[in-house]
Amino acid sequence: MGDSKKLLEVKDLSIYFQGKQALDRAVDHVSFSLDAGQTLGIVGESGSGKSVTALSIMQLLPIPPAKIDSGEILFEGENLLKKNARQMQDVRGHKIAMIFQEPMTALNPLLTIGEQIMESLMTHLKMSKDQARERAIEMLRKVEIKNPEERVDSYPHQLSGGMRQRVMIAIALSCDPSLLICDEPTTALDVTTQAQILDLINKLKEDFNTSVIMITHDLGVVSKVSENVLVMYKGRVVEYGSVEAIFENPLHPYTRSLLAAIPDVSNRQARIELVHQAVKNDDLSLTTGDNIFDRATYQARINAEESALVEQEPGHFVRIFKNEWSSQAQDQAMKAGESDE
Amino acid sequence: MEAQNALSQEQVITSTNFYHHVWEKLRENKVAIVSLLLILLLIVVALFAPQIAPYDEGFQDTAHVLSKPTNIHWLGTDEFGRDIFSRIIYGTRVSLSVGIIAELIAMTIGVLMGALAGYFGGWVDSLISRIIEIFGSFPKILFAIVIMNIIGTGVINVFIAIGMVGWTGMARMIRSQILQLKENEYVEAAHSFGAGNTHIIFKHLIPNTLSTIIVNMTMAIPQDIMYEASLSFLGLGVQPPTSSWGQIISVGRVYISTLPGYVLFPSIALVLTVLAFNLLGDALRDALDPRLRRMD
Amino acid sequence: MLFEVNHVCKYFPTGGNTLSGSKEVVKAVDDVSFVVYEGETLGIVGESGSGKTTIGRTMIRLNDPTSGEILFEGRPIQDLTRKQMRPLRKEMQIIFQDPYSSLDPRMTVGQLIQEPLDIQGDLPLEERKARVHYFMEICGLEPHYINRYPHEFSGGQRQRIGIARSLALRPKFVVCDEAVSALDVSIQSQIMNLLIYLQEVENLTYVFISHNLNVVYHMSDRIMVMYHGKVVELADREELYFHPLHPYTKLLLRSIPNVEHEGIKERHVDYHVPLPDGYVLDDDQKACALHEVKPGHFVFCKKL
Numbered sequence: 001m002g003d004s005k006k007l008l009e010v011k012d013l014s015i016y017f018q019g020k021q022a023l024d025r026a027v028d029h030v031s032f033s034l035d036a037g038q039t040l041g042i043v044g045e046s047g048s049g050k051s052v053t054a055l056s057i058m059q060l061l062p063i064p065p066a067k068i069d070s071g072e073i074l075f076e077g078e079n080l081l082k083k084n085a086r087q088m089q090d091v092r093g094h095k096i097a098m099i100f101q102e103p104m105t106a107l108n109p110l111l112t113i114g115e116q117i118m119e120s121l122m123t124h125l126k127m128s129k130d131q132a133r134e135r136a137i138e139m140l141r142k143v144e145i146k147n148p149e150e151r152v153d154s155y156p157h158q159l160s161g162g163m164r165q166r167v168m169i170a171i172a173l174s175c176d177p178s179l180l181i182c183d184e185p186t187t188a189l190d191v192t193t194q195a196q197i198l199d200l201i202n203k204l205k206e207d208f209n210t211s212v213i214m215i216t217h218d219l220g221v222v223s224k225v226s227e228n229v230l231v232m233y234k235g236r237v238v239e240y241g242s243v244e245a246i247f248e249n250p251l252h253p254y255t256r257s258l259l260a261a262i263p264d265v266s267n268r269q270a271r272i273e274l275v276h277q278a279v280k281n282d283d284l285s286l287t288t289g290d291n292i293f294d295r296a297t298y299q300a301r302i303n304a305e306e307s308a309l310v311e312q313e314p315g316h317f318v319r320i321f322k323n324e325w326s327s328q329a330q331d332q333a334m335k336a337g338e339s340d341e
Numbered sequence: 342m343e344a345q346n347a348l349s350q351e352q353v354i355t356s357t358n359f360y361h362h363v364w365e366k367l368r369e370n371k372v373a374i375v376s377l378l379l380i381l382l383l384i385v386v387a388l389f390a391p392q393i394a395p396y397d398e399g400f401q402d403t404a405h406v407l408s409k410p411t412n413i414h415w416l417g418t419d420e421f422g423r424d425i426f427s428r429i430i431y432g433t434r435v436s437l438s439v440g441i442i443a444e445l446i447a448m449t450i451g452v453l454m455g456a457l458a459g460y461f462g463g464w465v466d467s468l469i470s471r472i473i474e475i476f477g478s479f480p481k482i483l484f485a486i487v488i489m490n491i492i493g494t495g496v497i498n499v500f501i502a503i504g505m506v507g508w509t510g511m512a513r514m515i516r517s518q519i520l521q522l523k524e525n526e527y528v529e530a531a532h533s534f535g536a537g538n539t540h541i542i543f544k545h546l547i548p549n550t551l552s553t554i555i556v557n558m559t560m561a562i563p564q565d566i567m568y569e570a571s572l573s574f575l576g577l578g579v580q581p582p583t584s585s586w587g588q589i590i591s592v593g594r595v596y597i598s599t600l601p602g603y604v605l606f607p608s609i610a611l612v613l614t615v616l617a618f619n620l621l622g623d624a625l626r627d628a629l630d631p632r633l634r635r636m637d
Numbered sequence: 638m639l640f641e642v643n644h645v646c647k648y649f650p651t652g653g654n655t656l657s658g659s660k661e662v663v664k665a666v667d668d669v670s671f672v673v674y675e676g677e678t679l680g681i682v683g684e685s686g687s688g689k690t691t692i693g694r695t696m697i698r699l700n701d702p703t704s705g706e707i708l709f710e711g712r713p714i715q716d717l718t719r720k721q722m723r724p725l726r727k728e729m730q731i732i733f734q735d736p737y738s739s740l741d742p743r744m745t746v747g748q749l750i751q752e753p754l755d756i757q758g759d760l761p762l763e764e765r766k767a768r769v770h771y772f773m774e775i776c777g778l779e780p781h782y783i784n785r786y787p788h789e790f791s792g793g794q795r796q797r798i799g800i801a802r803s804l805a806l807r808p809k810f811v812v813c814d815e816a817v818s819a820l821d822v823s824i825q826s827q828i829m830n831l832l833i834y835l836q837e838v839e840n841l842t843y844v845f846i847s848h849n850l851n852v853v854y855h856m857s858d859r860i861m862v863m864y865h866g867k868v869v870e871l872a873d874r875e876e877l878y879f880h881p882l883h884p885y886t887k888l889l890l891r892s893i894p895n896v897e898h899e900g901i902k903e904r905h906v907d908y909h910v911p912l913p914d915g916y917v918l919d920d921d922q923k924a925c926a927l928h929e930v931k932p933g934h935f936v937f938c939k940k941l
Contacts, residue, residue, distance in 0.1 A: 045821035046792075161685075190684035191848060195892035217822060220894030257823055526739035530799075532699055534753035534806070535726035537719075548743050 006074075007178060007211050008034040008057070013071035015052055018064050025069065026052045028235040036178065039205065039212040041226030041243070043219060043258070049235035050215045054181050057213075058098055059088045075179070094124040097172035101184040103164035107156040113140075113167045114152035117174050124175045139170040142207070143200060162193035169200065173208055180205075181213045186221060198224050219258060223247060231255050234299070237309060241316035251318040254298070366628040373624030376617040383614060387433045394427035399582040407600055416606045419592065428584040429607050435585035436614065439499055439569040440562040446504025447565070448558055451511025452550070456542050458512070459519030469516075473509045481506045482571055489577040499578050503568050511557050518550050552629035559622035563615035570611060586611045638711075639810055639842050640673035640696060645705030645715075647688075647695050665691040667866035668705075670927065673810070678836070678843040680857030680874070682850055682889065687863040693812040693846045697729040698722050709810075727757055730808040734815035736795035740787040740802075746773070747783040750801050757806060772801040775838065776831065793824035800831065804839060813845045817852060829856060850893055854878055859933075862886050868927050872934040880910045882936045884918065915941050 015027040027049040034040050044050040055061045057073055059080060073080040080091065100106045108116060117139055118132035127135065133152070140148035143166040156164055165185060172180055182201065186194035202225055205212055214225050222229055222243070229246045231239040231254065239252040250256045301307075301321060309317045367373050386393060395415075396402070402414070402422040410417045416426040458469035476484065488502040522528070523546065531541050570587025572578035579585040581592075586607040593603035646669075648662040666688040673679050683689040694700045696707055698714060707715045714725065733739035740749055747769055754765040773780060776797045787795055796816065803811060813832065817825040829852070836843060845856045853860055854874060861871040862885065870883040881887045887908050912918065913930050919939040927935045 045823065191850065192684065192888055192892045195894065198894065218894065219822075224894045260826075525741075526733045526735055527741045529699060530731075530733060530739050530802070531752070531756070533697065533726060533731050533803075534756045535723035536756045540756060545741050549741070551743075 006033045007036045007038075007076065008213075009074040010053070010057070011072050011074065013053065013056065013073065014069035015049075015056055015061070015066055016069055017066055025049075025235050026066070027056065029071075030232070030235075030237050031071075032230055032237070032240065034179070034211050034213065036211055037205075037209050038228065039214060039226045041214045041216065041222035041229045042232060043216060043222055043229060044232035045217055047234065048232040050232050051183055052235075053232075054098070054183055054213060054215050057179075057181065058092055058096060059083075060092075060098075090124070093120045093172075093177075094175045095177050096179045096181065097175070097177040098181040098183065099165070099168045099172050099185050101187050103161065103168045103188075104156065106168060107164060109156055112153050112155055113159070113170075117152075117167070117171050120171060121174055135174065136170075139174050140167070142173070142204065143167070143170045145170075160193075161189055162197060165189060165193075165197055166200065169197075169204065173204060173210065176208060177210060179211045179213070181215070183215045184217070185214075187216070187218070194221075201225060219247075231258070234302075236302075236307075236319065237317070238319045239317065240309070241313075245313065245316040249313075249316075251312055251316070363625075363628045367624055370624045370628070372620050373628075376621040376624070379613065379617040380621065383433055383437055383617075386430055387437045390430050390434055394424070394430040396424040396427040398428050398431035398584050399423065400427075407596065407603075409600065410602055417600060417602050419589075419603060420596070423582075425589070425603060425606060428589055429586065429610050432584045432586045432589060432607065433610070435496060435579050435583065436566050436569060436587075436611070439496075439503060439585075440566040440614075440618070443500045443503035443507060443565045443569070444558050444562050446500060447507035447561065448511055448554060449508075450504065451508035452515050452547060452554060454508065455512035455515025456519050456547055456550075459516040460523055460538070460542055460546060466516075469512070473512055476506065476509045482568060485568055485572060486575070486577060489572060494577055494580055496579055496583065499569055499572060502572070503565050507561060507565055507568075510561065511554070514553055514557055515550055518553055519546050522546050522549050552625075556622055556626045556629060559618055559625055563618040566611065566615060566618075638672050639675045639709070641706075641708035641711075642672070642692070642696055643670050643706040643708070645669050645692070645695060645707060646703045647691050647700055648703045664866045666695060666702075669863075669866070669868050671861060671868065671871060673842060673844060675809075675842055676840065677858045678845050678856055680853035680860040681844060681846045681863060682848065682853045682860060683863035684848055684889075686865070688866040689846050689848075689863045690814055692863070693814050693844055694731070696844070697731060697810075697812055698725075699731065723757075726753075727806045728808050729810045729812075730803040730806060731812040731814055732796075732800055732803045732816040734818055736792050736799050736819065737787075739799055740795060742787055745784050745786055746778065746798055749787070749798060750805050753802060753806050768805055769801075772805050775835065776801040776804075791824075792820050793827060796820060796824075796828055797831065800828075800835070804835060804841075807839065808841070810842045810844075813843055813856075815847055816845075818847060818849065825852070832856065850878075850889060862889065867922075867937055868935070869937040870935065871927070872931075876931075876934055878906065880907055882910060882912055882930065882934070883938070912936065912938060917941060 010033070011031050013027055013030045014025050016025045030049070030053060032040065042050045042053065052061065052066070056066075056068065057075075057080065061068075068081060071081075075091070075096065080088070083091065107113070111119075114133060114136045117136035118127075118129070121127045121132040121135055122129070137148045137152050140151055145151050145163060145166055151159075156167070159167065168185075180201075185201070186197050189197060198221060201212065201214075204210070205225075212225070214222060216222055226243050229239075229241065229243055230237055231246065231252065233254050239246060239250065239255045246255060247259070250259055305321045307319050307321050309319050311317050367377075391397075400423060402418060402424065404422070405411075405414060405418050406422045407420055408414055408418045408422075414424050414426065416424075416429070418424055419428070454469050454473075458466040484506045485502045488505060489498060492498045492501065528541055528545060531545060536544075566586075569578055569585060570590065573585045573587035574591035576591065579588050581588065589607040590604055590611075593600070593607070596603050645666060646664065647666040648664050651661050651663045669688070669692055671679070681689045681693065691700065695702050698707070698717065702715050705715065706713055709725065709729070714722070717725070744752070750769045750772060751765055754760055754768060760768070769783070770780065773783065778794065778797055778801065782790075782794075787798065790798065796819075800816075816832070817828045820828060832843070832845075833856070835841060843856070845853060847853045847856075857874055859872065860874055860877045862869050862877070862883065864885045870877060870881065870886045877886065878890070881890055887906075890906055891908070916928060916930050916936065916938045919925055921939075924939045925937050926940075927937050928940050930936050930938070
């Protein structure tokens with residue numbers, strides 16, 4: 001596993017928030033890695049810890065109340081958690097860039113978009129003003145904004161939501177980072193704009209040879225851009241594998257329930273029948289709870305029992321409980337454990 | 342962001358009641374507790390003034406005129422031989438009741454005006470905002486003097502005058518808050534149930550400004566006490582033999598070189614009271630502010 | 638026919654200077670006509686700014702239409718005053734998108750659900766309390782939640798409170814305005830199940846508004862697509878989803894990032910169905926109108 005080709009390696013990362021009773025870890029022993037040029041999708045619902053993980057890579061978590069309990073984040077072989085604020089500033093925006101869900105709040109309304117792109121170019125790449133401006137225009141062209149020579153002097157409020165997100169991408173990619181973290185980049189956008197932005201990210205990823213971490217709650221988005229998928233639930237990784245493996249052969253009940261929850265053509269009739277059945281039997285629990293994945297039971301079990309991420313197929317990991325370990329899975333877990341050491 | 346959301350949600354779920362939480366927060370603040378105790382003490386003093394004060398506020402001990410503090414007259418006597426300690430104790434009644442009653446009047450006018458302006462907007466808002474600006478463009482004390490001149494002196498009139506000049510700040514705060522609050526979907530939800538304007542204003546909007554009202558009141562009370570003191574100092578407020586701190590200071594300033602305690606002691610009472618309300622207001626603002634609440 | 642909307646327009650004044658009196662308007666809803674049949678779910682999809690929310694609110698008179706006619710059970714309601722609308726509020730309700738801002742934070746669950754009944758005020762208190770309990774139960778809220786405050790609940794549970802509240806008056810017609818958009822995927826499906834279940838037991842007619850085509854498809858019998866204040870296409874669910882005729886509908890359908898795996902079959906959308914003879918698409922909006930090009934399938938186009 002200690003391959004030097006890895007761009008990013010998160011090892012055994014645990015984060016919790018100091019609160020009155022917040023003993024729950026927001027991120028609980030999460031490990032994953034990312035090769036150069038690859039895209040990893042992190043999927044989960046709110047509270048799953050997906051954004052906290054991303055912010056911890058950028059070291060943008062407010063500490064306190066956040067506290068990093070254990071683990072290391074190796075980026076190009078260096079542990080980011082060991083870096084001080086100044087060293088991180090060098091990494092942030094330069095080698096690792098991030099785009100957020102709401103481009104309007106991430107952009108400064110008082111500066112033109114050109115000035116905002118130039119800012120990071122001048123600090124990180126020590127460019128002169130003219131050079132930076134030229135590069136800013138070039139970046140706007142790359143993110144397919146029409147008339148970049150004029151647009152460079154626009155203010156954020158003069159742009160549509162999709163355009164703003166393009167500008168954010170331009171800022172993020174301007175210093176040619178090796179890793180781009182996208183935190184729900186299309187959630188606030190309309191569906192047609194979303195499709196354009198996802199296409200753009202896919203295209204630029206090739207052009208710039210950038211690795212991407214795509215954080216989203218939308219499995220559809222993940223399937224469009226990622227090669228590997230990490231499914232998180234309550235701070236834990238519950239399943240990890242290639243996009244094909246996760247979507248064609250989901251192993252964890254939570255992943256399955258997420259996939260089943262996507263409303264689609266084929267399952268409407270079945271769902272209505274399920275509801276009718278429930279009405280007939282006067283059993284409302286069916287209509288109010290998940291029929292596949294019962295959160296409460298799962299939570300109770302995971303609190304009480306030992307669970308582990310086990311490689312069920314090559315490259316496809318799933319979290320299972322100790323007493324569910326088949327002898328074969330146990331063997332594999334042992335092997336995985338050995339190779340870890 | 343999500344990290345913060347998850348955080349605040351979890352914390353929020355355990356807090357059972359908003360005001361319970363505010364009290365918890367307030368209790369941690371030692372200054373607030375001391376201020377609160379001082380205010381409670383003042384209220385007790387005001388209520389039981391006849392029992393606490395050694396002499397009646399009008400009683401003239403002609404044998405001891407302008408006496409220095411002695412063991413019969415702890416803080417000395419004034420030019421008529423009235424016990425200054427007793428007069429300060431009786432003065433608490435006026436000062437506190439002016440603070441509270443005048444502020445209640447100001448609050449009622451301010452909240453109503455602010456709510457109407459914020460909720461209806463349009464010409465109602467323009468009209469009320471212009472009135473607020475007119476009131477705000479003159480020094481408040483000047484306005485109070487004019488009103489006192491028109492309606493005459495006396496405690497009740499002091500309440501009215503101070504109430505009438507003190508509402509604009511409250512109105513401005515409430516107006517801007519209602520402007521925000523009315524964008525909430527629960528207002529539209531109430532419309533969809535057929536609720537009228539009165540229901541929406543009194544049932545949904547004003548209750549949600551309660552923390553603003555409370556903080557604003559505690560901050561305004563010391564101001565009102567000062568106004569009363571100033572009016573009485575100018576001879577427009579409370580008339581003798583009724584005593585108020587301002588009125589005692591006003592008369593006593595003539596004797597400031599011969600009998601400094603005459604001015605000093607009521608001034609100390611005034612400063613302490615104003616300070617107590619101000620500090621409590623500060624603490625309340627912190628305790629009620631949801632943004633500060635989330636960070637603990 | 639429960640609702641009939643005829644040539645309704647809703648313009649909002651914008652940007653114009655109040656002093657100079659110049660009147661610029663945004664045509665949020667521009668000459669829109671459709672009907673809602675009793676017992677059906679009519680889905681309305683569109684992107685932000687398409688006017689889908691405005692038409693939903695205008696038809697139940699939370700907005701005043703600029704022009705046009707709205708018939709509820711055959712009775713024109715577009716000119717009724719707020720007072721005259723009050724008894725009709727029992728018949729038509731709305732479920733809001735944001736389960737955070739649509740519940741007054743200072744009221745308990747019980748007070749919130751009882752509020753509409755209190756406002757209408759035609760039921761004895763006993764019966765109101767019974768209704769609160771009944772709707773809490775069928776919306777999946779535990780009875781002991783009754784004295785809790787909204788902030789003590791998760792988004793999904795808050796939306797259940799919102800639904801219980803809207804249904805407490807036993808309306809015939811409910812506008813669901815992005816009712817599941819703010820929720821996590823798995824919670825979304827629970828709430829959709831709940832809405833389908835309630836439609837069954839309470840005999841409801843829905844207008845279901847969403848920007849999410851999959852969600853609308855799942856909930857609706859017929860679907861209406863809106864774009865810039867106009868209806869561009871209206872048809873039965875399957876027809877619209879699999880044989881879209883208007884280019885904007887096609888663009889929307891193409892844009893959905895769909896997961897394709899064994900459980901969910903690839904959609905076979907036929908993007909190349911032409912308009913029937915006699916109808917053409919035209920860039921000139923003035924020449925176009927919503928025409929019924931096939932039985933039950935309306936497209937915004939030009940009739941030759």
